[in-house]
Amino acid sequence: MPGPILAVERLSKGFKSGGQLVPVLRSLSLGVRPGESLAVVGRSGSGKSTLLNLLCGLQTPDDGIITVAGESFHRSGNTSFEARWAELRRRSIGVVFQEANLMPALSLMDNVRLRAHLAGHLSGNERGWLERLGVGAEADRYPDQVSGGQAQRAALAMVFAMSPALILADEPTGSLDRHTADAVADCLFAMQRETACALVLATHDTELASRCDHMLDLSGAG
Ligand SMILES: Nc1ncnc2c1ncn2[C@@H]1O[C@H](COP(=O)(O)OP(=O)(O)OP(=O)(O)O)[C@@H](O)[C@H]1O
Numbered sequence: 105m106p107g108p109i110l111a112v113e114r115l116s117k118g119f120k121s122g123g124q125l126v127p128v129l130r131s132l133s134l135g136v137r138p139g140e141s142l143a144v145v146g147r148s149g150s151g152k153s154t155l156l157n158l159l160c161g162l163q164t165p166d167d168g169i170i171t172v173a174g175e176s177f178h179r180s181g182n183t184s185f186e187a188r189w190a191e192l193r194r195r196s197i198g199v200v201f202q203e204a205n206l207m208p209a210l211s212l213m214d215n216v217r218l219r220a221h222l223a224g225h226l227s228g229n230e231r232g233w234l235e236r237l238g239v240g241a242e243a244d245r246y247p248d249q250v251s252g253g254q255a256q257r258a259a260l261a262m263v264f265a266m267s268p269a270l271i272l273a274d275e276p277t278g279s280l281d282r283h284t285a286d287a288v289a290d291c292l293f294a295m296q297r298e299t300a301c302a303l304v305l306a307t308h309d310t311e312l313a314s315r316c317d318h319m320l321d322l323s324g325a326g
Pocket residue numbers: 119120128146147148149150151152153154155
């Protein structure tokens with residue numbers, strides 16, 4: 105069995121409030137292997153987004169070690185810490201948010217091309233990713249000319265076109281109606297299994313969470 109793409113050891117994070125450190129995550133450990141998916145659930149404010157931010161280096165832990173695709177980050181990171189995280193986000197970590205973060209001045213196709221190019225994975229088959237995600241016909245449209253569901257499919261095409269080792273998805277279907285959310289989730293899980301990348305998905309949606317291989321409930325983790 106392959107080793108984990110993502111490994112977290114004794115991760116802790118808190119925020120200062122009224123001069124006191126309020127713990128959000130306390131000594132959390134987890135691992136996700138290639139092709140595996142982990143749902144992160146928990147009540148509002150339990151730390152789901154904080155965990156995802158830590159897993160892509162957008163926030164710094166108070167303690168613990170995060171290893172992504174063989175690169176380890178300790179709390180006491182040296183001066184190359186930011187640059188190493190930026191490089192990992194560019195090449196290996198695909199991030200999907202609740203709202204598709206497409207460049208408004210570029211067509212869906214050029215958004216996918218740009219993301220693949222930045223990751224060093226421009227293959228010439230970027231239209232193929234849009235087609236597989238069901239938005240091939242919209243490839244030449246701009247983000248303000250497509251629906252929320254179509255934009256989110258394009259955001260997924262961007263992520264898969266970069267051939268990531270790890271996808272972090274924060275409420276990826278949270279802004280969509282049930283029918284569209286299910287269709288987008290079908291695409292996400294199908295492509296994730298096919299490409300054998302690891303997926304960490306934060307959600308309030310228990311139905312969506314139950315489609316993942318494992319579940320981590322952060323309620324009471326702080
Ligand atoms: N930059 C920050 N400064 C201070 N406190 C913060 C900061 N970011 C998050 N918090 C606090 O940390 C806790 C966890 O927030 P987080 O956004 O991770 O929760 P969540 O589980 O994603 O919530 P939701 O489901 O509502 O999106 C909350 O109490 C929040 O107020």
